[in-house]
Amino acid sequence: MRPLVANCLRFILLALPLLAHASLPENSSVPGGVALVPLCSVSVCAAAPQAWSGKQPVLVTADHDEWVAVVGLALDTTPGPHELRVKIGEETKSQQFAVNAKEYPEQRITLKDKSKVDLSPADEARAKREIAAIMKLKLEWRATPDTDLALMLPAPGELASRFGVRRFFNGEPRAPHVGLDVAVKRGTPVSASAQGIVLAVADYFFNGKTVFVDHGNGLITMYCHLDRIDVQAGAAVSKGQRIGLSGQTGRSSGPHLHWSVVLNGAMVDPELFVAAKPLH
Ligand SMILES: [Zn+2]
Incomplete structure (x- = not known):
């Protein structure tokens, strides 16, 4: 094996586990929490989808074979159904997720x-x-x-x-x-x-x-x-x-x-x- 190829392979092998095990915050879909919303599998969507909550862009990361939106929920979020606007390639769709109630002390x-x-x-x-x-x-x-x-x-x-x-x-x-x-x-x-x-x-x-x-x-x-x-x-x-x-x-x-x-x-x-x- 040529050294360049070997180096590339080594890089890929080192990088893969990092991508596969992206550390995500705890999924807590409550006011003041973070909702992890699966968007699309990495094998289907090669490029990261983009997501927005209202006008605000939302962080999207890969976890195993899934693109996941990591959505911050303000304390005054109303519990119930919510949606993200998601752009996959040229297509825009809405993705529903639920926010549950939480009582803080x-x-x-x-x-x-x-x-x-x-x-x-x-x-x-x-x-x-x-x-x-x-x-x-x-x-x-x-x-x-x-x-x-x-x-x-x-x-x-x-x-x-x-x-x-x-x-x-x-x-x-x-x-x-x-x-x-x-x-x-x-x-x-x-x-x-x-x-x-x-x-x-x-x-x-x-x-x-x-x-x-x-x-x-x-x-x-x-x-x-x-x-x-x-x-x-x-x-x-x-x-x-x-x-x-x-x-x-x-x-x-x-x-x-x-x-x-x-x-x-x-x-x-x-x-x-x-x-x-x-x-x-
Ligand atoms: Zn303080």
């Missing part, structure tokens, strides 16, 4: 700094501007050949407050918790959950010092309340690379890391991506 938090609960008009205006800026960042789409869906917990620690809990600050109902809190001391190194490009860094009223990492194809992670940020927008980061130190900047009842995962513009449960399992 309640959490009551007491904050001593009342100025972070009852906002001044200036703070209110600032927070509103920042929420709009975050909304825009969440909708970013950067097409990449592949996206690592097996995310690393950004800091080792106890999972303090889970995704989706319905929160009350000093007895007043507030927006539900759209991230995962990891209990870590101030100054703990915080790592990028997977390789990507730093989409933005900011210092927000609620989230404090924040880093956004874009992993491609609509998967974005967000790291909040940092004490220090060690990266700049546009920088490439590798999985596990330190992006800053944890802290309690912004609205925070104590030092912790708030970690959010965004998929096709929806904030979803980060735990579904940690120790990601294959579909079958």
